[in-house]
Each structure stands twice: as C-alpha cells, then as structure tokens.
Amino acid sequence: MKKLMAFTVLSLATSGAFAATVVGGSSSDYVKARESNLMANGTAGIAMPTTATGTVNEQFAVSFKAGPIAQTDKVLSGYGTTLAQLRNPQTNVVTSETWKNKVAYNTEVYAYRQIAEPTANFPQFGGEVIAKVSGSEVYFGEWAPVKSGTQPANSTDLNLSHANRTVWFSGENPTTSMPTLVNAKYNVVGVNKYNPGTAAGITSGVLTANYGSGSGTLAGSVGSLSFNGTTIASNGSFSRGSVIKGQFYGANAEALAGIYTSGTTKVAFGGAKQ
Template sequence: MNRTALALVISSAMFAGAAHSATFVGTQSDSTNVEVGASTVSAAPAHVAGRAGIGGARGKVDFQGLSNYATLNQGIHQIGNPHGGSSAVYSFAQVASQDIWFGEWSSDGNFTDRTVYYIGEDDVNTSVPTTGTASYNVKGVNHFDGTNALAGTLTADFGAQTLAGSISNASLKIEVDAFVNSSTASFSGDAIATAGGVDTFGDAQGHFFGADAAALAGIATFAGNSQHDTAFGGAKQ
C-alpha cells in the first residue's frame, strides 16, 4: 500500500465511530506524527476496529489488516520504500501470533524523522510469575531496510524482578537492564546502545503479555541519540 492509499484508510477512521471492547498497553517514542492505540477503522474484511492499531489524530488502522498489504522480510512487515524517498515507511512485527506488535515509523526511507513503538492487548489472562526464570527470543527494529533486524535473548528472573540481555545486528547492539513489576506486568530500566564502539545510555520500558508472561514487547529510547531508538518484542523460549 502506498502512502496515499494508507492515508486514505487512516483518514476514513474519523467516520468509523465503532465501539471498542479491548484495552491496550503500549507507547511510542514520539507522538508528533503517529500514535498506537485501539484501531478505529472498520472496513470489513480488510480492517477491524478495536484491534491494536496505529495512526494520527483522525484515527487508527489495525496492524493485522495492514499486514495484508505489506511485504515480509526477517519476520518484519513493511509498507513503503525502505531505501529512501518521499513515502512514509511502516515496519512492524507481530509477537507470538497475538495482538501484540512493535515497530518503527519513518517519514521516509532515509529515517530523517522516525518513531518506535509497541502495543499489545491488556488481556485479563496476563500474569507474571514471582519466582523462576524465563528466556525470550527477541527481535528488534531500528532503521529496518529488509535485512538488518536485531536479534538476541532477554532473560527474566521473576524472583529477583529483573529483565536483562541484549539484541544486536552488524552495526548496533542494544542492552537492557530493567526492573520487573509483576503487579502491572511491566518492566522499566536502563538501556545501552553500542554503535561504532561508542556507548549511548538510555531507557527501556515495556510490558509482558499472556499467562505466565508468555511474551513481551517494549522500546529502548536514547535522549542522547534518538537514531538509536529501537522497538523490540518476543516470545518465551
């Protein structure tokens, strides 16, 4: 789907007026251009209101529907031209076949203006253990061009209430050292981005989803260099 077609879909949300039954948790690094939240576009069969979605002030379109228009590389759905141009680029991935998504929006394929985000359904079945450990196979998105997804492992120690590990590609490594809040099924803490031998310090935040924290998604943001901002997510091994 090109930028014009996607804009028309999102614009149509202002007329949707559909009720939403699900609630979601998630955030974005910058809400100037896009935000995540419950989708408002209802245009069956392509789009359904009330799912995890993305859009602007006029409304949001669901990721599940958008994935039908996208190309898929390294498990990342992509709409737009990742190699530079005038069209906005949407790169997003689903976690564990659930309504959980993370990704990156760029004003163009040159990533001059970009936002990373995550969102997932705040399911009543979500629970976080208070003992034991779990490892998560995690994928990340940063300046995604179809070939450079980040990958690695994050390990939760629920007794110690920590989440730590890293994801990386050939040019960037993101380390996470976070505190787990089992009562809110969330995590927050420190992040370090390493690129070209230089470390940049920032923040990590996110949520667990599903019974016994079956999946997670979040973002790492860096005030010192927002080009290192990265979205990530994954399922328990």
C-alpha cells in the first residue's frame, strides 16, 4: 500500500465562526453529536472520550470540517486507499494514520487510526470513520475505542470489531418543520465496519419519503436493511422503534442521516435528495 507522510498537529485553537444548530445521535455513551468547540466553534462535530478507557467527554467536541477532515485534505489530494501519516511537528511522533475515499453518490469517507497519544483534551479512538453527505454539512460514521499495547504502523485495523463500537450522525441546519414530500427519493450510503484499505463496509440504496398533514413515512432499503415502517415526525426526525433513528436536514429536507441498530447490527447512514 502506498504511504504518504506529513507533519501536522491539532491545537485547541477555535475560531469565531457563526454557531450552527447541530442535531444528531449515537448508539452509545461513547459518542455524542454536538456543536464543536475545538478547531472551530459551532460547526457539526462529535464529542468522544478524552481518556483511553473513558466514555464521552462532552466538554470537548472537534469540528469535522476544520479538524480531522482539514488535516486529511492537507496530505491527501486524491481519493483511494492510499495511507497518510500525521505527525506532531514538535515531537516527530506519528499520532495517527488517515485515508480519504469517495464512494456511492459522491459521498466522501474519511478514516483515522490512532497510533500515539493525542494532544490533551482531544479524542481517544482506535478508529474513527467520518462520511460526509454530498452538498451538505451532514455527517455520519463510526467510532471504536483505543486498542491496547503498542500500535504498528501501516495497518488498516481500526478496531471496529470491538463490542463498544459506536455508530453516530451529526449535522447542521436540521429540518424543524417538515415540508410536503411526495415520493421524494434519497440516495443513501451506509457505513458498517469500514475497511480503509479496500473500501469494504459500504452499502447504498434509495429511500422514499412521503410527508403531509403532520405525518409521513420513509421506506426502501440500504444494502440489506429495510426502512419500511419508519415514520417521519413534524420536527424533521424519523424513527422505527429503537431500530432506526434519524433526522432530515435543510429547510426543504434536502438531506438525511441516522443510525440503524438491531442486536449486533449497527450501521450509520446518510444521503441527499435526488
């Protein structure tokens, strides 16, 4: 596998950017969707553990756009299974490895594998996968805890088989009042134990939304997962019992994202209206 190297470091610097409303969800207490306060203020992000064995630390949430995605874009100009190493320029220590790919429906998928201790108050993870809905500040993905022991270089093992693997979604500008939808089609991608070296773990499908008179439905499938029986609420959220949880985004419900959890099946998904 081709490997690139770069010198970079995350800092606690924040910007004065306008704070967006961020709405999302997750399958466990290890991750929480919220407005960022690291790398940029008020953009879509998630809070994660800041200690190797802890649960979510809600005091710190990293911006996707200004944080990990910006770091990867600096060292990987194209898409594929090429690996880049991110180093702390002060210590010359490799802190993580990263990949960037583009899958169905122009969905960008960024992957990260932690090798060394991050900067204080920054997230701890064995692996993190961030997928971005094309044309929207809407994200979905998965997180896994730190692996024990010294981590080898040049590996695609993101520890996503761990029991505490968590799927999540997070996005700006959530739909707060559902518009009328008549057979609106959404091109949707699912992420399930993504392998950055092969791009395995990606599924896709088309979901159909109908909404009017205060209620609606979402149907169709993503990979082998059926969404039939999912109901849409007036505030832009949708659900099917404890299995499906999600949100529409944009004034005209231009995008959606959510999670599917049933037993050991945990999939994050997101997509845009055709």
